[in-house]
Amino acid sequence: MKRVVLGVISLCLAFSSLLGPATAIAADDLHPLVLETSPLPISLVADPGTTVTTDIRVKQAGPGDAKLQVKLQKFGAFGDQGKPKLMDPEPGDEFVKWVKFDKTEFDAPANVWQTVHMTISLPKTAAFGYYYAAVFSRVGDDVHRDNRTNSIAGATAVLVLLEARNPNANRTLVLKSFASIHRIYEFLPSSFNVSLDNTGNVHAVPHGDVFIKQNGKQIGVLPINAGGGNILPQSVRIFPAKWTDGYPAFQDVLVNGSVKIDNKGHQVQALSWNAGGNNPFSKIRMGKYTAELFAVYDNGHNDVPIEATLTFWVIPWRFLLAVLVVVVLVGLGVYLMVRGTLRRVTHRLKRLRRR
Amino acid sequence: MHSWSQRLPYRVVVIVVLILSAAAPFLPSSADAAAQFQEAFLRLDRMKVNTATGGMVCAKPSVVNLASTEAHIMITFPTTYTLNTTAANWTVTTTNLPTGATAWPGIATATAVNNGAHTAIFPSTDLASSSTLYCFNFAAVSTATTAVAAANSQQASITTQDSGNATIDQTPIALANNTDDTIVITAVVPPSFIMTLSGYTDSFTTNLDPLSVVSTSGVTSTFITNAKGGWIAWAKDLYQGLHSAAASYTLPTTGTVGDSLSTQLVPGVEGFVMDVLLTTDATDGCIVGINADYDGTTQAQPTRSGGTLASTYQPIGSCTGTSGTPPTGTANGDVITMTERAAISGVTPAGTDYTDSITVVGAGNF
Secondary structure: OHHHHHHHHHHHHHHHHHOOOOOOOOHHHOOOEEEEEEOOOEEEEEOOOOEEEEEEEEEEOOOOOEEEEEEEEEEEEEOOOOEEEEEOOOOOOHHHHHEEEOOOEEEEOOOOOEEEEEEEEOOOOOOEEEEEEEEEEEOOOOOOOOOOEEEEEEEEEEEEEEEEOOOOOOOOEEEEEEEEOOOEEOOEOEEEEEEEEEOOOOOEOEEEEEEEEEOOEEEEEEEEOOOOOOEOOOEEEEEEEEEOOOEOEEEEOEEOOEEOEOOOOOEOEEEEOOOOOOOHHHHEOOEEEEEEEEEEEEOOOOEEEEEEEEEEEEOOHHHHHHHHHHHHHHHHHHHHHHHHHHHHHHHHHHHHHHO | OOOHHHHOOHHHHHHHHHHHHHHHHHOOOHHHOOEOOOEEEEEEOOOEOOOEEOEEEEEEOOOOOOOOOOOEEEEEOOOOOEEOOOHHHOOEEOOOOOOOOEEOOOOOOOOEEEOOOOEEEEEOOOOOOOOOOEEEEEOOOOOEEOOOOOEEEEEEEEEEEOOOOOEEEEEEEEEEEEOOOOOOOOOOOOOOEEEEEOOOEEEEOOOOOOOOOEEEOOEEEEEEEOOOOEEEEEEEEOOOEEEEOOOOEEEEOOOOOOOOOOEEOOOOOOEEEEEEEEEEEEOOOOEEEEOHHHOHHHOOOHHHEEEOOOOOOEEEEEEEOEOOOOOEOOEEEEEEEEEEEEEOOOOOOOOOOOEOEEEEEEEEOO
16 A cells, blocks of 8 residues: 555656746746827716726737736825826725736747727716826836845836716816026026926816017917827826927937947037028027917817916027137227337328428 | 742641741731830829829830830820820929839920820930830929829830830730729827836845945936926835845935935945935936935935935835927936935844835925
């Protein structure tokens, strides 16, 4: 009997040695991560008590196959830049429980799109805005490593903005500030920040333009929020605008198709005197300018305008100073030359009179 | 006296007949004066029915008639085609010919177009080589119009003629017309976000040492997105420090989360930070910025500096769109490099298993 038991155990051990590791993908076999997700971001609108679904597509570029996972996070606004802040769900976040993915872990062959269905079942009490992030990562990237080695787990997030319709929805944007970075610029670009505060309870999308004028004549249009970015409720978002159309102007220095980075990790810019176009003189920027902001947002009933105006100056003072110095030097030279000539003439006349 | 016929032996007659029979194929005759081109084709610009079209005519002369001197090239179109009889409209070019082809010598605007005979005649000079493919194009404006109805195998021909309008070479061809000859291609470019992490581990280059600040090799993260709002990246840390299970100790992260400046480590004083460096800001896109608390370059010694690691997601870098002309929010290969730096004191517990786990998440902005 013992021989039989030992024989069975030996066979089992021999067979088990032929099997691979327990997990589908061993950590040591993992490759650098390349994750692609689409679309982004996702805006959904639904009535309370209904269900809304959306498809999120994800692809990993290999080189080998991988197992991916999706986890749900939430996001809000971070600081006054309007950038999203990714957050782990907290115990009180009931709205996280409304969300279901049709799969949370799945095999992802290299370069093959996988579609994950995200279903949100809104309770009848749902109202206003909810902000989710579907975070995709590779299974096994965050395991402990050996000596002196940290693990770096990469992930991509698809931001999902959900509005639960409600008659009490309040979409109100208030212009917090419209400012020029400097009052006086030596050279272009001139930079402006449009700071909008969403004092309502659902996200809102402003759009519009900054019109650059000189002596009442429009010479530039800068779109505001051309990407259709949202402002989350009870948060401020700054939309920058940059006027670059003119010269002289600071422009990025390019190296091999990228902006040159200095040894401090900052973008390098250089002054460009390239006017371009057929009439270069029309692009010289100097003097007093007006920037007029005209933006609108939909408050759910009608478009609400937002308007503001500021003035700024472009004074290439160093260039003007150099020109002035040259003019003064030339003038001084002419003056000295004329004075010398006059003195010589006067001197000769005096000598002639003496004779 | 014998007659003439009587004087010729029948054997001689038979021999002569045989010789003539054998030589007959090699003798010139009016029946075989016209030959087929070695190669000939008419490629119309459009195959759609009832559509104005130009075309390309190519032909390689036959060997047998090479000695003949061409003076015309005549295209006979299918009877279903309509020809504009204004010969001046039938201009020609000799550009964009097939590889290896030669411009048709002496080709010029058509001299005669007959809509009844469905022929267009162009001037030509001698096609001197039997190994050359001669080509030319005729114009599409107010010249030929394809058949009204779709049809296959519509008979046409290409003919060369000498100055006396005698045929030299001729090849029959068949043309077809379809209800449509274009394929409408539609494509969708979806909004997408691609994040590449160069590795999933990051090792310290040497053992940690109380006399220096030691850094990891660094991991790069590359961002590509057509999101007009740019992108943003966050990081969170499992232990907020380097943790050793064996020593039951965590070398803590240093500084304050969300600080306005990065933290500079001091050799001999315990500390652990992550430095984020802008490596590439791809042109024609959004402007990459590193969050000040993770930007080691804000300190006097960047190679000893970095940001405080937190257990919650903290923004480490972003690419912000500006509303210039055109608006820039996309990214086509922005790269940031993340490097962890650590310093220990003389009493930091020894251990061979100090490790940390950092999660980096990227997203296209909303």
